[in-house]
Amino acid sequence: MNVKIFTSPDTRILEKEINQWFEDNSWVKVLNITQSTGSVTVISIWYAEPNVPILG
Numbered sequence: 001m002n003v004k005i006f007t008s009p010d011t012r013i014l015e016k017e018i019n020q021w022f023e024d025n026s027w028v029k030v031l032n033i034t035q036s037t038g039s040v041t042v043i044s045i046w047y048a049e050p051n052v053p054i055l056g
Contacts, residue, residue, distance in 0.1 A: 003045065006045075007040050028047040033046070
């Protein structure tokens with residue numbers, strides 16, 4: 001399991017960053033998403049990568 005953490009005081013910027021990450025990593029399986037809000041918003045995305053052999 002892996003985690004990707006996003007932080008920003010501006011939720012509009014945060015939303016764009018998260019959407020771009022999802023677009024760039026559409027192959028991951030999201031397991032959990034958590035959010036914490038204070039002076040900045042923190043969103044943690046817990047995910048698993050598919051178990052596929054590396055081609056090369």
